Amino acid sequence: MKRYRNGEIWDFEQELSGETGCGQKLILGLDGGTTNTVCICMPVIRFAPNHHSSDPPPVYARAVAGCSNHNSVGETAARETLEQVMAEALSKSGSTRTAVRAVCLAVSGVNHPTDQQRILDWLRDIFPKDVEFFVENDSVAALASGTMGKLHGCVLIAGTGTIAYGYTEDGREARASGAGPILGDWGRYDLQTFKGHLVRRMEFNGIGFHRRNLTLKELEWNLTTHLVGRNPITSLKPRNDEFLNLWNSKDSINGYGIAAKALTAVIRAYDGRGPQTMLTRTILHELQYSSPDELIGWTYADPSWARIATLVPVVVSCAEAGDQVANDILLHAVQELASSVKAVVHRLGLCGKDGNDTFPLVMVGGVLEANRRWDIGKEVTSCIAKDFPGMLPIRPKVEPAVGAALLAWNYLIEQSQQYHSEADYN
Template sequence: MVTSSFGAKNFIGIDGGGTKTLCILGDQNGRILAEGRGESSSVKSRSWEEVKRVLLSLIHEVLVRSGTDASSLGGVFLGLAGSDRPEDRKRIVDWLQTELPEGVTITVHNDAVTALAAGTWGQRGIVLISGTGSIAYGFDPATGEFVRVGGWGYLLGDEGSGFDLGQKALMAVMQEYDGRGESTALTKLVLERWELQHPGQLINTIYGQENVRTAIADGSKLVLQAAAAGDSVAVKLVEEAIKELEKLVQTATAQLMSKLSVGLSENNEVLGLEIPLVLTGGLFSDQLFEQLFRETPTMQSGAFEIRLLERPPVVGAYLLALQEQDVELTEVMKQQITAFEFKT
């Protein structure tokens, strides 16, 4: 949902996730002038009043820190977790229109878009996120076409995510304890992690966690550790996770290219085009996991230009704010953005 604006010089990018929100203000020449950090602004996990408070305070903070005022704004781009539905986006745009000067371009999208734009410098591509949850998101800023695959949360999906790996690791431990599963090094690692004497104590420990989802997702690190040491159960779990992520990319690619009328081979590979694929999330920070994913048939097909995300997703929000005003991104601007040292 967008409103129009012309002739202003500064732009705000906001990346709002499930745990924190980052905000930057920069000018039309690629100079980032201020940054700020706040609490989560997810429209699905926070109240509307909390979301408004966080967003407005961050906008005010970067204006103050940059020594500018709202009258200098040309646009604000917000990538917010949970803002997939048009009605959610419209609600935020309508509200911000009452808080900002008339004519400021306001755009709201899913936070996966900002991660993608940060990895592709605002160009078309696909982002694959495998952190606590998992999602593949394809977006073409030139046409506004986008697709999402996965990202349905730990109860309905999130295959190949940290939670998925962590949960399956705990299940493997309990199955071994019951005598109905293979012996695995995960048992020793899990017991040491939680300082327990035997797996039977896990039920109270896990269900007693303040944030069960995060606690279980943290167990994915143990799976990667065991897999690196050659544990067969852990290796199998990692291989299954990677196959699920491969499916996310295959499906997102087919759907996006179909919307853009780009040809695909019988195996859903892009014909005559190497599409940027941005990898991000905690699991891809593990070298073994990243390498195994790169070795999958889909990644070896030559259809993708694989990139690890090297810039904060909030940079993508800023870039998309510039794009909304048809500001052309130059190499000098890229260098200035890259040189900025983020403190948050």
């Protein structure tokens, strides 16, 4: 076993024995995203031949760290975060790596077999040779959080970003919605669009770069470095038409897109090219501004998708108050979210040949949560049920990190049952 970095992450092991006090082996379940990373530690119980997973083991320990998406923070920082949070969970449980039976990492940014292989190779350097490893995208953990570790059905994640993900019992999988490699996330896609837009504007102003793969933090540094004495928002700010074209390049199928559509509607109304809307007054009040002109500076000062998405409750409140523009934005979002799920269901045949087979749809994310009158989640499921009456909408029963652990737990159950079947046959 190795450490990925030179540090004191695993020094606690010198003070501990190899396993927990009751002598049980452990499972580590990890859910990693762009906001935070959660790792839980649960025991491996002794499996009876006819054991069912409806009553999962308890959680011994839980640890939280920052972003572990290598596309956001780089591979080195992502690995350090993953190693740190796993070590912390084991330390809190009073255990060491020698007690680990299985590890399931469900991490955003894992979108290709090469991503999985890199992480698997790294995990094998850290843990003993007899540990089972599972590396998946974080949407898999979200699905498992509603199905209690069973990989069958569909999950719709609609928060700051969006993805529809499906899995069949024979191992086939499919995704829909979004643009770009990370979680089908319009927010992530538009950050790159925004970055490219600013780089082109800066180069037009005589500011060049030796490399094009700048992170947003690096771009911000270059902005402040090269534009000393100038107002970057004023000098690089696009015209209203450019602002609209940029925001209209996305769809409103997530929190980021819904809020961006609302900002666009406000600018259109201000220019006289769109209907007047309650969104103008409400958004300006929320941001403590007096004119829609100020929204362009606010948007480009920090275009992070989570920041933009904070305006979603404003859109919902305006729709609930009867504003037609806000209502249309949410109705469009409902149609797009439902279409994403339908696409996955069709591709995998989850609905069966006649379209009436039952399948679970796990609903995850703040956009799908109920409001006073405008319940986006309910509208989405109603739209889907028209085509697939066998769809069974469910909310997560456990957090995604526990769902990740249950994936590994169910695998161990199947392994144990197979062993008992072979023993009985012999």
